[in-house]
Amino acid sequence: MRTIPQLVDSIHQEAQREPFPIDTPIYEKAGKDPLQPILFAGSLTAPPCVFGRDLGKDEVAAGQPLIGAGGRLVRSGIYQARHGEPPPKSDRNLESVLSDVLLTNTVPYKPPGNKAYTTAVKERFRPFVAELLAVHWQGNHVITLGNEAFQWFLPYTNPSAFEEFWNREDRYEAEIECDLTLPGKNESIHKALVLLPLPHPSPLNARWYKRFPELLAKRLERLATPPE
Template sequence: MSQDRPLNNAEMLSVLDWYRAAGVDTAMGEDPVDRFAQKPPAPAIMPPRAAAPQTPPPVAAGPVGGDPSEARQLAAAAGSLDELRNILNDYNGCGLKFRATQLVFADGNPQAKIMLIGEAPGAEEDRQGKPFVGRSGQLLDRMLAAIGLDRSSVYIVNTVPWRPPGNRTPTPEELELCLPFLHRQVELVAPKLVMTLGGPAMQTIFKTTNGIIKMRGKWQNVAIGAHEVDALPTLHPAYLLRNPPAKQQAWKDLLSLRMKMNSLGLVEKA
């Protein structure tokens, strides 16, 4: 085993990049501290002096909290997907933007009649600027191919367009700020069918607290913004990578999607 040695600049930068990807943003000491055993310091007695002029507190980098009404107004103003992308690129109301590498807007065919909705970008998606391009994306491609689809016949988005630090679940506040843009995205594409991928996306689109195992495979008509559409929840490809036996359930959902496509005459590629 090599002895401890100081890290060079390149190594320190690599460590910081790893911390950032893991969502670490607070420095801590090496030794644990029992905060319950600590006693508050005795108040210092200072002689009276003339009050110094107060200065305003420093402004934090990035917004503390955005305004959902502003997000709704901005999203409603988009007359096309290109306009919506530009609005999101300029939007600074959601703090996720300030920890992500870039916007992850969408992938696939905006003329498609089938839309897939996931939860949030991961590390690889954050690097490439496209949804579902990592290992789970490769599995998703194989799943689509099994029923005669590919990325030219679907449109793929996420509930939030920026990667949450450490791949955590988006907070309710972050969802509230991002959902108006997703709703407008759905309205502009106007898909005939929607498939949600994973529990968080299902709970967001179906407005439920039920778990994905209970809900998957069941079609419902849902309202996404001003657009009503038949939607089907299924398991997330990342979950299938961790639990291969669950692929049998996902296969049933894919067959259900294919049958629905056939019944609506959506058998050709969009």
């Protein structure tokens, strides 16, 4: 199986193979290669993964997923769960939490206009993200942020059970299992994951934004004290 540098290089090669929408001016402003993927930040040995939709301009500039306004809300919650107090305001990027979590997205690039990537683009890069989660990451609990991130896992579940779960009123407090499958030359790799969905932590998400810190805290508390 590929090493992480080889995986990143393979994504870069795939991105060069055929054009797809990328917010090139944002990369140029940051002095970054638009085709160089920003695959993950954090620890591959951390028990939880926080799984977002795709990159924003702050993520491109920093070279890390989840470091913009929504990402800082996530990082702040992780910091508070570990230390029992809010993070210092001076620590804007909260990189100290990266030893406690893996941060990644459905696609390791920034779409133009901050619009979600099409299904075709997500499927194109799916094998690489699946390999990151199934082979390189040692945890098995995934906190998904928003509809797009949660729906990425649909192919690894029973579709009717998945839809039924998503329609539950308590979906942001409940959890669902899935079988992450990575096809191989000789045999497929299977990894059991537990999905803990949350709403997207965007200020534009008026219904859920104020409740996000509370919902995240409950998720992190559940991970700290798993049910018997």
